[in-house]
Amino acid sequence: MEGEFILKIVAVFFIACISGGIGSLIGGYRGRENAGMGFGFFLGPIGWIITGLLPEDGKRCPECLGVVPPKARRCRHCGELLQPAKRAEVIEQPSSTTEPQPTWFVAHVDGDEGPFTLEQLKAQWHAGKLNSDDVCAEKGDSDWKPVTEVIKPPVSKPASVRAIGRDA
Numbered sequence: 001m002e003g004e005f006i007l008k009i010v011a012v013f014f015i016a017c018i019s020g021g022i023g024s025l026i027g028g029y030r031g032r033e034n035a036g037m038g039f040g041f042f043l044g045p046i047g048w049i050i051t052g053l054l055p056e057d058g059k060r061c062p063e064c065l066g067v068v069p070p071k072a073r074r075c076r077h078c079g080e081l082l083q084p085a086k087r088a089e090v091i092e093q094p095s096s097t098t099e100p101q102p103t104w105f106v107a108h109v110d111g112d113e114g115p116f117t118l119e120q121l122k123a124q125w126h127a128g129k130l131n132s133d134d135v136c137a138e139k140g141d142s143d144w145k146p147v148t149e150v151i152k153p154p155v156s157k158p159a160s161v162r163a164i165g166r167d168a
Contacts, residue, residue, distance in 0.1 A: 019044045023051050031057035031067035107144065108134040115139060122151045 023040020026048050027033045035054060039047030058067045059082075066077035074081055104121055105114035108130070116124070124130045125147065135144040 016041050016044075019047070023047050027051045027054070029067070030054055031069070103139040104136050104150065105139065106130065106134055106136045106147065118151070121147065122153075125151050125153055 020037045020041030023036035023038070024033045025036070026040070027036020030036075030051070032051065032054050036047075036051035039051050041047070043050065056067055058069045058072070060066070061068055061075035061077060061080055061082065063080035064075060064078040066075060068075050068077070068082065072082060101117070104116045104118065106116065106121070106124075107113075114136075121130070121136065130147050132146065132148050134147045136147050136150055137144045
């Protein structure tokens with residue numbers, strides 16, 4: 001008789017442990033493994049339902065969509081580095097008050113000049129200081145391009161075409 005009682009206690013404990021494990025699995029999808037285990041252990045299937053209805057405890061990893069604690073810097077599931085949303089917004093939105101950095105160098109017959117911003121190159125073109133024979137390269141780039149490729153000036157008709165067009 002005493003052996004049957006101990007067997008029933010062990011069976012109930014075994015079922016409670018399995019129920020707690022299932023609750024922990026359900027809670028793991030919501031970031032609440034421990035709560036799921038407790039509810040599952042003590043309440044069984046009712047605890048599973050309660051665990052499934054609990055709000056998420058944390059944020060989702062953008063890489064694996066696993067739930068991680070709110071203050072986590074790295075995802076515990078896939079190891080992805082998590083960036084705070086406010087920091088990402090600051091990085092993505094450059095300040096409109098900063099001026100463009102000079103990055104273009106010009107080579108012409110008299111020698112090399114620069115660095116210039118793209119706006120400065122266009123201003124020099126319109127002032128007649130640059131011509132179509134001049135070449136330029138961006139800072140750190142060894143590929144020299146014609147200035148006209150970079151600033152893309154408006155195409156004007158040659159003088160002979162303009163003269164013919166007026167006479168006709």
